[in-house]
Amino acid sequence: MASAGIVIIGAGMCGGNAAVTLREEGYRERVVLVGDEPGAPFGRPPLSKTYFRDEEDLTAWMVKPANWYEENDVERLQARVEAIDTQAREVVLEGSRKPIAFDRVLIASGGRNLRLAVPGADLPGVLGLRTLADCEAIKEVAVPGSHAVVVGMGFIGSEMAASLRQRGVRVTAVVSGVGPLARVLGDAVGSVMAAIHREKGVETLVDDRVVAFMGAGRVERVLTSRGAIVQCDFAVTGTGIEPAVAVARASGIAIDDGIMVDERCRTNVAAVYAAGDVASQRHPIFGRVRVEHYNNAERQGRAAARSMLGATEPYDDLLSFWSDQYEHAVEYVGQAPRWDQFVVRGSLEQRRLLGFYLGAGRVLAVMGLNRGGDPELDEGGELFAAKALVRNRVEVSPGVLEDEATDLRGLGR
Numbered sequence: 001m002a003s004a005g006i007v008i009i010g011a012g013m014c015g016g017n018a019a020v021t022l023r024e025e026g027y028r029e030r031v032v033l034v035g036d037e038p039g040a041p042f043g044r045p046p047l048s049k050t051y052f053r054d055e056e057d058l059t060a061w062m063v064k065p066a067n068w069y070e071e072n073d074v075e076r077l078q079a080r081v082e083a084i085d086t087q088a089r090e091v092v093l094e095g096s097r098k099p100i101a102f103d104r105v106l107i108a109s110g111g112r113n114l115r116l117a118v119p120g121a122d123l124p125g126v127l128g129l130r131t132l133a134d135c136e137a138i139k140e141v142a143v144p145g146s147h148a149v150v151v152g153m154g155f156i157g158s159e160m161a162a163s164l165r166q167r168g169v170r171v172t173a174v175v176s177g178v179g180p181l182a183r184v185l186g187d188a189v190g191s192v193m194a195a196i197h198r199e200k201g202v203e204t205l206v207d208d209r210v211v212a213f214m215g216a217g218r219v220e221r222v223l224t225s226r227g228a229i230v231q232c233d234f235a236v237t238g239t240g241i242e243p244a245v246a247v248a249r250a251s252g253i254a255i256d257d258g259i260m261v262d263e264r265c266r267t268n269v270a271a272v273y274a275a276g277d278v279a280s281q282r283h284p285i286f287g288r289v290r291v292e293h294y295n296n297a298e299r300q301g302r303a304a305a306r307s308m309l310g311a312t313e314p315y316d317d318l319l320s321f322w323s324d325q326y327e328h329a330v331e332y333v334g335q336a337p338r339w340d341q342f343v344v345r346g347s348l349e350q351r352r353l354l355g356f357y358l359g360a361g362r363v364l365a366v367m368g369l370n371r372g373g374d375p376e377l378d379e380g381g382e383l384f385a386a387k388a389l390v391r392n393r394v395e396v397s398p399g400v401l402e403d404e405a406t407d408l409r410g411l412g413r
């Protein structure tokens, strides 16, 4: 009997890369890539940066050109998956009586923006950013001289604040901590980022929260917990995502902050795999982790495809991300949800540094601000060298890390 093939749920960075890998690895059976967004899989980073600022189109961000899928016999289906019948091994589509059979299925359904649970959050003009359509909707209102409130200064909020300023929009940002990215990078770097945004004209309300959006039929102002009332033409919320786990509910697939998978992207149910923003993986180095970054979506999608084909290597990527804001570049490698020491090599004041996150004296993660190179590409760079410190959980004294004379390459071994 012919194999039913592989169904991939979600045609984002992760699902797209999984489909490509299946074909690259020589898989000949049916591959169906089901996604509810229009268009071929692409990477979202330019939606808050270059594409939003009209500096490039999305060509360089496509996983593959649109015609690749047909040429390689990957069936792309624009539809929403309602459920997975793990007994019958079928995927049920919304509004369709015809299920799709599978031998194996990959859940790559990513994340959905969290809605702020405050009055007025559904007013027109309160906008989130995840999809291309979201990006176009913000572009339409982000005209020079308009006034935006940016809610939350994580990655999306702080990149949007920067890009909006670059488009000539007045920006007021409401930040719950000391500054942009403070939750991930710590207060020292958060304060530096806050100063950068202030210099670029972003009015920043720190240690504050939006408690209501108000307006007659459309957002006109926001109210904060400290009592500020900010007039605005529109608001952009960047308050995080939740994993899109709905397809796995009532299927017996284990869920807990994402779909639980092992080192090889396997769920607790045979033939069902998950990867990308939706997956909470048992990582060989970092323990259980759910990652919401581009590099992981790409690589874990590829790893899941290989795993579906029988590969047994664990997915042990070192996990990395970047963020570009104005002329400033942030890079990060490793995983440090908590740390007990932050060691700076370089200068916070000059905004040029490597920062080491230590736990019990060991290097958990390393960040670079305008320094260190790309940890993935720049083999001569300091961040590339620092990867071995993270991988090998090297115990090293802060003084040694701070010392510019120390060659990081020597330390990682």
Ligand SMILES: Cc1cc2nc3c(=O)[nH]c(=O)nc-3n(C[C@H](O)[C@H](O)[C@H](O)COP(=O)(O)OP(=O)(O)OC[C@H]3O[C@@H](n4cnc5c(N)ncnc54)[C@H](O)[C@@H]3O)c2cc1C
Pocket: 009, 010, 011, 012, 013, 014, 015, 034, 035, 036, 037, 043, 044, 045, 046, 047, 048, 079, 080, 081, 082, 108, 109, 110, 111, 112, 129, 130, 131, 156, 244, 247, 275, 276, 277, 278, 291, 292, 293, 294, 295, 297, 320, 321, 322, 323, 324
């Ligand atoms: C504006 C923006 C900028 C970013 N910039 C960076 C950056 O600079 N650096 C970085 O490291 N990361 C960045 N990221 C994060 C990165 O884009 C994500 O980690 C990545 O998109 C995750 O890919 P994914 O395929 O797992 O999930 P997603 O991109 O969420 O794709 C999942 C797809 O599945 C679809 N789907 C969900 N449920 C169903 C269903 N039931 N049926 C059918 N389809 C379904 C969704 O609609 C979506 O199309 C950015 C994200 C955004 C939004």
